[in-house]
Amino acid sequence: MQQTEPTAARTPDAVKVVKTHGLPAIPFCIATAESPGEAFVGMSDFAVHRIDLGADKPEASPIGEARHGSYVTGIVRVGGTIVSGGYDGALIWWDAGTGSVVRRVEGAHAKWIRRLALSPDGTRVASVADDMRTRLWDVATGGCVADWGDNDVKTPHGYPSMLYAVAFSPDGRFLATGSKTGLVLVRDAASGSIAGRLETPVMYTWDPKARNHSIGGIRSLAFSSDATLLAVGGMGKVGNIDHLEGASRIELFEWQAQSRRAEIEDTKYKGLVEALRFGPGDGWLVAAGGDNGGFVSAYATSDGRLLAQEKVGNHIHDILLAADGASLVAVGHQQISTVTL
Amino acid sequence: MHPDHTGRGTTVHPQGSGVAQPGSGISRRRLLAMSAAGVASPLVADMSAIRLLRSPAFAAELRKQERRVILLWLAGGASQFETWDPKPGVKTGGPFRAIPTDVPGIHISELLPGLAQRMRHTAVIRSLNTKIADHGTAAELMECGRRNDPSVRFPDIGAIVARELGRLESTVPDYVSLYTSTEGRRKGTSGFLGARYSPMFLSESMTPPNILRLENLTDVDHHDRAALRDALARRFTAESRSLAVDSHLSAYQRVQGMMASADLFDIGREPESVRARYGSTQFGEQCLIARRLVEAGVPFVKVARAWWDSHGQNFETHQELCADLDHCMSALLDDLRARGLLEHTLVITLGEFGRTPGINASLGRDHFASAWSCSLSGAGVRGGVAYGKTDKEGHTVVEGEASAGDLFATILASLGIDPEHEYMLGSRPVPLADFGSEPITEVLA
Numbered sequence: 001m002q003q004t005e006p007t008a009a010r011t012p013d014a015v016k017v018v019k020t021h022g023l024p025a026i027p028f029c030i031a032t033a034e035s036p037g038e039a040f041v042g043m044s045d046f047a048v049h050r051i052d053l054g055a056d057k058p059e060a061s062p063i064g065e066a067r068h069g070s071y072v073t074g075i076v077r078v079g080g081t082i083v084s085g086g087y088d089g090a091l092i093w094w095d096a097g098t099g100s101v102v103r104r105v106e107g108a109h110a111k112w113i114r115r116l117a118l119s120p121d122g123t124r125v126a127s128v129a130d131d132m133r134t135r136l137w138d139v140a141t142g143g144c145v146a147d148w149g150d151n152d153v154k155t156p157h158g159y160p161s162m163l164y165a166v167a168f169s170p171d172g173r174f175l176a177t178g179s180k181t182g183l184v185l186v187r188d189a190a191s192g193s194i195a196g197r198l199e200t201p202v203m204y205t206w207d208p209k210a211r212n213h214s215i216g217g218i219r220s221l222a223f224s225s226d227a228t229l230l231a232v233g234g235m236g237k238v239g240n241i242d243h244l245e246g247a248s249r250i251e252l253f254e255w256q257a258q259s260r261r262a263e264i265e266d267t268k269y270k271g272l273v274e275a276l277r278f279g280p281g282d283g284w285l286v287a288a289g290g291d292n293g294g295f296v297s298a299y300a301t302s303d304g305r306l307l308a309q310e311k312v313g314n315h316i317h318d319i320l321l322a323a324d325g326a327s328l329v330a331v332g333h334q335q336i337s338t339v340t341l
Numbered sequence: 342m343h344p345d346h347t348g349r350g351t352t353v354h355p356q357g358s359g360v361a362q363p364g365s366g367i368s369r370r371r372l373l374a375m376s377a378a379g380v381a382s383p384l385v386a387d388m389s390a391i392r393l394l395r396s397p398a399f400a401a402e403l404r405k406q407e408r409r410v411i412l413l414w415l416a417g418g419a420s421q422f423e424t425w426d427p428k429p430g431v432k433t434g435g436p437f438r439a440i441p442t443d444v445p446g447i448h449i450s451e452l453l454p455g456l457a458q459r460m461r462h463t464a465v466i467r468s469l470n471t472k473i474a475d476h477g478t479a480a481e482l483m484e485c486g487r488r489n490d491p492s493v494r495f496p497d498i499g500a501i502v503a504r505e506l507g508r509l510e511s512t513v514p515d516y517v518s519l520y521t522s523t524e525g526r527r528k529g530t531s532g533f534l535g536a537r538y539s540p541m542f543l544s545e546s547m548t549p550p551n552i553l554r555l556e557n558l559t560d561v562d563h564h565d566r567a568a569l570r571d572a573l574a575r576r577f578t579a580e581s582r583s584l585a586v587d588s589h590l591s592a593y594q595r596v597q598g599m600m601a602s603a604d605l606f607d608i609g610r611e612p613e614s615v616r617a618r619y620g621s622t623q624f625g626e627q628c629l630i631a632r633r634l635v636e637a638g639v640p641f642v643k644v645a646r647a648w649w650d651s652h653g654q655n656f657e658t659h660q661e662l663c664a665d666l667d668h669c670m671s672a673l674l675d676d677l678r679a680r681g682l683l684e685h686t687l688v689i690t691l692g693e694f695g696r697t698p699g700i701n702a703s704l705g706r707d708h709f710a711s712a713w714s715c716s717l718s719g720a721g722v723r724g725g726v727a728y729g730k731t732d733k734e735g736h737t738v739v740e741g742e743a744s745a746g747d748l749f750a751t752i753l754a755s756l757g758i759d760p761e762h763e764y765m766l767g768s769r770p771v772p773l774a775d776f777g778s779e780p781i782t783e784v785l786a
Contacts, residue, residue, distance in 0.1 A: 025432070026700070044700075046430070071436040087436040112436070130660075158622050159661040210524040211417075211648035212623065213661045242417075244653040244703045271703070291653070292702040314702040333702035 010325060011284055012298040012341035015310035018327075020337040021058050027331035028073045028317045029115070031082065034096065039320060040082055041331055042072025048084050048094060051336065053329060058336060064099030068092065074116030076125055078139050083125050085113035091127065093142060103142045109133060114164045119189070120172040126189075128166040134177050134187070148192050151179050155214060157206055165218050169227035176230060176255075178218025180204060184232055186255055196230075196255045203234030203249060207241050215241040222276040222285065229301060230255040231285055233273030236265050244271040244291035244315075252285075252304060262304025269295035269309060275318050279325040279341075286328065286341065290315040294332045296339050313337050408685050408720050408756045409635040410502050412643040413628075413670060415662075415692035416525040417476070417650030420706050422696070423450050423659040424666075425714035426467045426731060433698035433734040436656055444725035452663035455671030461725045462674055462683065463718040464784035468729020468741040469748065471694060474708035476650075479693035480527055486749025487775035493533060493766065498752060499641040500531035500538040501773055505758045506640035507538075512598025513605070513639050516540040519547065519627045522647035529643065533766055540643070541599070547623075547630060548606040552599050567597060605633050618672045625669040632676050635686050649692060653703035666690070674718060687720040687755055691748075698735045712738045715748065721755030723786045746778025754780040 026044035037054040049060035069088030093103035109129030136146035165178035186196035220233035238246035271291030294316040297309035314333035428434035439448035442460035503515035518540035531538035619625040651658035677683040695713025696706035729741030750760035760774035
């Protein structure tokens with residue numbers, strides 16, 4: 001992806017799909033490569049792939065022979081090293097250049113790893129998983145340097161809960177996690193002490209009568225650059241939980257004040273908000289996700305008003321926002337798209 | 342088993358009391374079998390066990406065993422990939438692993454670790470091809486083992502088992518159906534067998550409504566009234582006996598039995614340790630009720646666990662629902678076994694269909710009836726068997742294809758009921774299992 005200098009004043013007034021290309025499997029996560037115009041994606045074929053974004057028809061190629069034991073759902077890059085995590089509960093350190101495995105930590109979590117986040121200084125990678133643990137890993141050694149609980153293993157209705165989302169604040173001081181039942185915990189990333197606790201119960205739908213199970217959960221988190229704002233993404237209450245038919249939903253918090261600045265619900269583009277990023281200057285944020293179809297929407301952070309949005313192919317799982325906020329790459333169901341803002 | 346079920350062909354009065362008389366029609370299938378005599382078939386040896394079901398001595402022995410059924414109805418359609426027929430590592434396989442079971446060579450989804458350790462009691466059928474993939478019609482097909490006929494309302498498996506294994510003198514219900522969720526709720530049907538074999542249908546609570554003695558009626562008054570009614574009835578029947586009067590008396594006796602059986606639905610009467618093993622979910626509590634009912638002699642209990650229709654978020658849905666199924670069914674099998682009931686009780690997991698190999702953009706799986714799975718555990722079943730096979734990605738059956746009728750015949754055979762036995766509906770013979778269906782002998786004990 002082409003990187004340009006950030007310009008704080010720029011605000012998106014349109015979302016436009018520049019190109020979309022099919023992929024042979026489902027990509028769940030994306031990270032930049034060292035080479036401009038390339039990216040790494042974790043996919044449902046259990047592999048980490050390199051993709052040339054500049055090609056007319058971007059092809060996904062596995063970076064090595066090794067594979068996870070299940071879907072690859074988290075990926076970060078630090079210099080020439082990639083760390084990936086998957087539903088197999090394993091973390092793999094890869095040499096980004098050769099595709100060889102540097103380190104493999106089996107049983108990094110007892111259940112599915114949902115997401116990874118890299119600390120801004122590049123020394124720690126955070127993982128969240130359905131064992132409801134949040135762990136910090138030393139990027140250089142692979143050692144686990146912190147292990148935090150504080151999320152209930154089961155939902156209030158007695159079923160296994162899930163820990164879907166994780167994000168560092170840009171200054172590296174805080175680490176936020178989001179659960180299936182709508183609990184956000186913000187920790188001091190150094191000590192692990194809980195600095196903030198937010199509830200977003202609308203994002204968890206329990207159907208006690210018609211279908212007797214649940215859907216939803218917090219799927220995305222993002223801090224503003226000064227770490228005062230925390231955006232939380234998921235889906236609003238769902239009538240028929242057979243489908244992702246709830247409104248896409250974002251709650252924007254001044255989290256240290258325990259104040260909800262905006263609640264954004266969109267019934268035009270429904271489904272889960274799978275990815276959130278603040279634009280340069282924090283004046284807007286971009287959200288991506290979907291039901292069967294995908295969407296990209298931009299909102300003002302002052303009041304949550306919609307700035308621009310567009311349907312973007314299939315359900316989007318992750319995005320890579322350019323530093324200048326002018327474009328993004330979205331990975332969705334069996335496809336990858338380039339979008340301008 | 343009813344005393345009138347003495348051989349092939351039973352006449353049924355569709356609009357009457359359901360009381361049946363011996364019939365005399367020769368079986369259409371028997372005729373076909375006779376015409377085919379002399380044609381060599383590898384099934385001949387295996388089918389000998391089925392023919393044994395027609396032996397009066399064998400039938401009498403089975404009757405003594407008092408076989409029962411608990412149907413765990415996975416309403417909405419559970420995914421075979423996430424339960425009994427995992428395909429890890431292929432494009433359609435999803436994210437879950439296959440795990441070994443206590444039977445070497447058989448692997449099932451990692452979402453069923455408890456049942457994996459009880460596979461020795463279970464036969465899995467991985468080769469159902471039932472063709473119909475809309476909820477209503479498919480549910481009807483799997484409940485009745487055949488498509489509906491415009492001229493006949495067929496009974497479902499519960500009604501047939503109630504009729505074949507229930508006892509006229511029984512004071513407990515013959516067929517109890519628990520379906521608390523509203524989505525996909527179906528009451529069940531006794532079809533031409535009549536209201537006598539309709540289910541006691543519990544949808545709003547786990548205890549039957551209106552069966553408790555009125556508070557303003559003392560227990561003594563209640564029994565005195567029953568005794569007076571009984572005395573008058575005896576005097577009346579001594580002078581004028583008829584089917585209608587017998588039916589009336591039977592209905593009173595059954596109502597009194599129902600009232601007396603209210604405690605069966607009260608799991609508060611179970612020790613806390615037993616309740617804890619089943620867990621606190623609604624499905625767990627209903628499985629415990631099912632055990633109490635079969636222990637008391639109820640021939641057929643259906644516990645519906647809705648709703649598996651995972652068009653979106655299939656994997657999340659199955660993590661919840663499989664956890665429930667695995668825990669509760671494991672507790673149920675253990676409990677039945679500990680009480681010596683498992684060898685007499687058939688536990689079935691079945692829904693209206695399975696789910697597509699393809700994973701849609703909502704990470705869901707859609708309806709699919711071409712290659713899916715069910716399980717049979719306990720009575721009459723050869724445990725530790727995985728019957729049938731689907732292709733590498735689970736699109737088609739490649740070995741041992743079984744229809745709804747075949748499954749129906751297999752269930753009946755496992756209970757010691759001849760699937761080819763016919764009800765005579767007027768002059769029309771209606772076999773218990775559909776024409777052309779055959780039991781899967783490989784899963785029968």
